Amino acid sequence: MRNTRWVLRTLAGQPVAPPTDGGEPYLLLRADSAAEGNGACNRFRGRYTAPGPGQLTFGPLLSTRMACPALPTETAFVKALEQTRTYQISGDTLRLLGADQAPLARLEAVYLH
Template identity: 35%
Template sequence: MTIRPRLLLPLLSITALTLASCEKENASPSATALLDHRWLLTQVDGTALTPADASHNTSYLEFVDLGHCTVGLGPCNNFSSRFELGGGQQLHITEPITTRATCPAQELENRYLTNLARTARYEISGPELRLYDGAGSAARLVFRQEQK
């Protein structure tokens, strides 16, 4: 069986249109900057984390587009959750599911994870990510992008 070139053109056009409609959801430049990066926690509720607080140095958050999930590490535990991007810079994160270890920085971790679940919007400025709840104008959590 041979395919005539005249019949191939409509087939290629349909294929191109189908593939063009398979864009990622919410693939705005801001959303793209949010995804697939490791964000290191630098501030919780307006309090900067200091180098003397060695337990926080590895606390991070990652947004993974596939499955719309987050993964991360608090001062004590690994966690995961799901996220949903809305119009503009709206962001909703479900309550994180964590491992169950305790450590001296447990209070800090509790505030970190509670604020994650209260997130209503985000803002990215250069290498900094700020997460806001629905009530205030001050960022509840601040992260910096990890250099690869």
């Protein structure tokens, strides 16, 4: 899970449209508990905790404040991160789940060559 670039594929079960003008929404969880990424328009940064197997929460995320057409996707992505309580990994797929185990987001690992 750590030190992998996780690219956003679905939010609340709905596919995320490929970017047309901004960056591809992604999440990177560093070994030092730093979380960073791109929401579609803006870069974000914050902290995360993974206190036990399958557990994951994010602290406050700070971001730049540029406007773009993909802002609704970004807002929903950041909200999903804030609501995350657990996760599941299967192969190259990371699923973020809420307190009631409701699926919030699905991300796929992208390996840079």
